[in-house]
Amino acid sequence: MIGPSMKSLKIAALISAFALPAVASDLDNLTSAERASFREEVRAYLLDNPEVLLEAMQVLRDRDQQAESQADAQILSQNAxxxxxxxxxxxxxxxxxxxxxxxxxxxxxxxxxxxxxxxxxxxxxxxxxxxxxxxxxxxxxxxxxxxxxxxxxxxxxxxxxxxxxxxxxxxxxxxxxxxxxxxxxxxxxxxxxxxxxxxxxxxxxxxxxxxxxxxxxxxxxxxxxxxxxxxxxxxxxxxxxxxxxxxxxxx
Missing domain, CATH: 3.40.30.10 (Glutaredoxin)
Structure with a gap:
């Protein structure tokens, strides 16, 4: 089972990747206290807006499906x-x-x-x-x-x-x-x-x-x-x- 801290890291990474690209580029420069504060803010936001996770997962699924379709098209072309x-x-x-x-x-x-x-x-x-x-x-x-x-x-x-x-x-x-x-x-x-x-x-x-x-x-x-x-x-x-x-x- 994933503990609270690891879950927060995954959520923070997910949100930064899909909704906060500017913040994502600066995460490595945050202090430990700033990073902890950021995670708490993300956690509080997700608890208030859980639909954001569903939207993010749908984006992931759409990207995976598009990548698979492109790979299939290339394979079909090569073996037509x-x-x-x-x-x-x-x-x-x-x-x-x-x-x-x-x-x-x-x-x-x-x-x-x-x-x-x-x-x-x-x-x-x-x-x-x-x-x-x-x-x-x-x-x-x-x-x-x-x-x-x-x-x-x-x-x-x-x-x-x-x-x-x-x-x-x-x-x-x-x-x-x-x-x-x-x-x-x-x-x-x-x-x-x-x-x-x-x-x-x-x-x-x-x-x-x-x-x-x-x-x-x-x-x-x-x-x-x-x-x-x-x-x-x-x-x-x-x-x-x-x-x-x-x-x-x-x-």
């Missing part, structure tokens, strides 16, 4: 080609859409499954969105197996089969392994046999590795996460929020 046009990721929706939404997902993630239905509605109701899927299996062996099956399908059968299998994997409740993969492929209308040699291939492993490396650069550590134009959104967003963001970008 890998994010939006890597040549390996699935591209759905309208490939010529005026807005691109990039989604990092894991098939075993509950919020990714929730976002899946929201994204389907968004793409259905807005025909001008380009959707890029980044396979980011982070929740264990079933996650990795699911992504390998999906990527192998994309490589061998193409976009349409991938989209169908993607939907199957997002709704499947059981384990994903050698025993269930043939059934999942069959449900998606594809033959599993040609996919078997691809599951552990260098091509599929490299695909996952590239996405994982990109996620590290973007500081994306959880799923779902989204990149919408020049903004990184870490975490699940309800459909209405996604629609609002798309409208803001267009506006």
């Amino acid at each position: 080609e890998e994010i939006f046009n890597d040549g390996i990721s699935y591209v759905g929706g309208n490939p010529d859409g005026d807005i691109t939404i990039v989604e990092f997902l894991d098939y075993r993630c509950g919020y990714c499954r929730k976002a899946h239905s929201d994204m389907a509605k968004l793409l259905e109701t807005d025909g001008n969105i380009r959707w890029v899927v980044k396979e980011l299996p982070i929740l264990g062996e079933d996650s990795d197996a699911s992504s390998r099956l999906a990527i192998a399908t994309l490589r061998h059968y193409g976009d349409e089969a991938y989209q169908t299998l993607h939907d199957v994997l997002m709704t499947f409740q059981g384990p994903v392994n050698e025993q269930t993969m043939p059934m999942l492929a069959s449900e998606a209308g594809i033959d599993f046999e040609p996919l078997k040699p691809l599951l552990d291939s260098a091509e599929v492993s490299d695909h996952i590795a590239r996405v994982r490396e990109l996620s590290h650069k973007l500081k994306v550590s959880g799923t779902p996460s989204f990149v919408i134009e020049d903004t990184i959104l870490r975490g699940y967003l309800p459909l209405r929020d996604m629609q609002n963001i798309v409208a803001e970008v267009r506006g």
Whole structure:
């Protein structure tokens, strides 16, 4: 627990940083008695006006958010080609859409499954969105197996089969392994046999590795996460929020 003297120091520093810049530059020149008097005055002022602390904290939050947004914009600019046009990721929706939404997902993630239905509605109701899927299996062996099956399908059968299998994997409740993969492929209308040699291939492993490396650069550590134009959104967003963001970008 912070004692009274340390708390007063922190408050004095906070107030001087946000409200009394002239005083802040002279604090080092104060005598001990003057410094103690100053702290008492600040303490008395804060007790009478506690809303000042809330205002100061809001300024701190705004500054942190602005700094984070600027850092994200720089990261996105440096990695734009890998994010939006890597040549390996699935591209759905309208490939010529005026807005691109990039989604990092894991098939075993509950919020990714929730976002899946929201994204389907968004793409259905807005025909001008380009959707890029980044396979980011982070929740264990079933996650990795699911992504390998999906990527192998994309490589061998193409976009349409991938989209169908993607939907199957997002709704499947059981384990994903050698025993269930043939059934999942069959449900998606594809033959599993040609996919078997691809599951552990260098091509599929490299695909996952590239996405994982990109996620590290973007500081994306959880799923779902989204990149919408020049903004990184870490975490699940309800459909209405996604629609609002798309409208803001267009506006």
